[in-house]
Amino acid sequence: MVRRAFLGWMGASVLSGTVMADEIKHPDIWLRDDQKEVFNTVLKKLDQIEKTVGYANFNILSFDEALKIAKNFSKIGAFSPSELAYIEEVFYTDPVIYGFYGKKTVEKLTSVVDEKEVVKIQGSGHYLFKGESQAALERIVKDIGKTVILTSGVRSVVKQLNLHLEKIRDEKGNITVATRSLVPPAYSYHTVGDFDVGKKGWGAQNFTAEFARTEEFWKLQKLAYISMRYTLGNGDGVRFEPWHVKIV
Structure with missing residues (x-):
């Protein structure tokens, strides 16, 4: 990896408003009125599935496993045809319309995280891919100390879908703004090796430019x-993320 890439943002002060709020060049695209009901029911079911399997397990849960759990637990209920159609729309829509230009990292909605290829990081509730990702985190902790922690690791399609939809909800239905923070499920580098780090005890602040x-x-x-x-002004159109470690 090239250190220069990590320092590419250094021409601008992290204290400036430019870093805190990059200008959005694409027009905002909002959740349509006819999508709102199914959006809410999908998000509710994903939340119930996470509570059923647990936070850590949800990080690597496949789409087929999620469907099976929903169907087998009456308190959740099987996904309806309209809910499945909406999920497919989210997964397969080209996010260029939202101003995101990153590469697709997952081709299939049913992509599976091979549990033999990941390791659970003690005390974090997260997994990392064995090999380069795991070695990088271990080296970071050794070089910096235990005040730096893993804040997000491997994310399955289901996990990224849930995060993406939650961000749309938090942005009051603004898909364009949400996509610049939490990308759609087919485009997250967390599915192929990247991970996030933060300062121990900082909580949600670790996911802001304050880090x-x-x-x-x-x-x-x-x-x-x-x-x-x-980095600041990256070509993918994503916000400045000083916590996101590039692996692939």
């Missing part, structure tokens, strides 16, 4: 063996 103010971040940017996926 770039921390000592942990400044130590990270001195490490020659890692780089940052989404």
Whole structure:
């Protein structure tokens, strides 16, 4: 990995409004009125599935497994044809219309995380792919110390779908803005090796530009063996993410 990529944002101050809120060049696309009911029911079922299988297991849960769980638990209920159609629309729609230009990382909605290829990171509730991702995190902790933690690792299609829909909800139905923060499920690098790190005890602040103010971040940017996926002004159209470690 090239250290220069990790430092590519350095021409601008992390204290500036430019970093905190990049200008959106694409017109906002909103959740349509005819989608709102099915959107809410899909999100509710995903939430119930996560509560059923547990937070950690949900991170690597496949779509087929999610369908089976929903069908077998009466409190959740099987996904309806309209709900499945909406999920497929979210997965297969080209996000260029939202101003996202990143590469597709998953071709199939039914893609599966091979449990033999991942390892659960103790105390985090997250998994990493064995090999380069696991080795990178271990080296980061060794070089910086235990104040740096894993905040998000492997994400299955179902996990990324849930995060993406939650962000749309949080943005009051603005899909364009949501996509710049949490990309659609077919386009997340978390499905192929990337992971997020943060400062221990910082909670949700780790997922803001404020993380770039921390000592942990400044130590990270001195490490020659890692780089940052989404630098300021990145070509994918994603917000500045100083916490996102690029692996692939």
